[in-house]
Amino acid sequence: MRKFTLILVMLLLGIFSAACSQETSSDQKENTKDTEEETKDNEEAESAASDSGSTQQPFKAVQPDDSAAPLKEGLSEEALKKMPSEEAHGGDRTRMVPVGETLVKGAEDAASGPLKDHRIVAYYGHPDSENMGILGEMEPEALMEKLKKQTQAYSNADPERSAVPMIELISTVAQRTPGPEGEYYHRTSPEDIDRYAELAKENDALLMLDVQLGTDSVMDQVKLLEKWLKLPYVHLAIDTEFHVAEGETPGVNLGQVDGAEVQQAVDYLSRMVEENDLPDKMILVHQFMDEALTNKEAITPTDNVEVVLNYDGWGASATKMSLYRKFVRNEAVQYGGFKVFYKKDEPVMSAEEVLRLDPNPAVINYQ
Helix, strand or coil, rough: HHHCCCCCHHHHHHHHHHHHHHHHHHHHHHHHHHHHHHHHHHHHHHHHEEEEHHHHCCCCCCCCCCCCCHHHHCHHHHHHHHHCCHHCCCCECCCCCCCCCCCCCCCCCCCCCCCCCCCCEEEEEEEECCCCCCCCCEEECHHHHHHHHHHHHHHHHHHCCCCCEEEEEEEEEEECCCCCCCCCCCCCCHHHHHHHHHHHCCCCCEEEEEEEEECHHHHHHHHHHHHHHHCCCEEEEEEEEEEEECCCCEEEEEEEEHHCCCCCCHHHHHHHHCCCCCCHHHEEEEHHHHHHHCCHCCCCCCCCCCEEEEEEEEEEEEHHHHHHHHHHHCCCCCEEECCCECCCCCCCCHHHHHHCCCCCCCEEEEC
């Protein structure tokens, strides 16, 4: 009897052991399958993110409201085919590119920068001067709140191209005296630049450092800003009208920049992106008169740098629209920009009005 009981116990233990082994094996197979599927899903997600460039973008666009309708739905048949009459200024009103497109006719964007899929809305100025723009009128936190609301207006006006907030900080200010550098400019303090860089980072926004050159060169100014330009969310703007020759004075004499100098900055930033594994950059070039930017044909975007020509005159909206056509639509390199002055424009154009321009401005900055 004892022998039979022992055999029965051993048999039951064997069955239990086999069952456990089978269950463990099944669990291992299931876990292996789950792990393989998870790895595959992660690889596919990373590949998709890499293809779209989304993993490289250090910003968050302001999402449109649920009620926002596509831009084309709010326009008449005439508006879809023709630019505003003010922009045409008596000429042919046929649109050069379809409504909603930001690249000028014939242009391509081989980079994966912010303008590839988004629009930029920027607030321009210097923290120490109310006369130079809205940055000097508001405390940083209040400024950011207002900027996000203005950005929201553009995301709602064109929900298919959500907008990204950006601070455009004047990092060197042209002045009428030689200054400590002898180059007719004054540098914004590193502490101020750091403060606005941190503000942009905390709010998932971009920072653009604007240079007013005085008698200095574009490349000298770019090199002064290299510390910040190596940050993934920092970009460059060039205020052409403040670049004067020796013996001239910024603000008294109208300055100008040769497109070849702009191209030096484009190439320099392009190398910086490659050497430091940075997200692609953009350079914005301000212009309000023919003389301020010469030799535009020398400017060529690269695989790492997007280029925006920005019309930044103020006054009657009809005049501004016609000059946008002259300086941007007809002469732009890649993307167009348009500046709005809250206190000097008559009237101040709404987001919907700005987005009727041909081509749609990729950057709208407010002063």
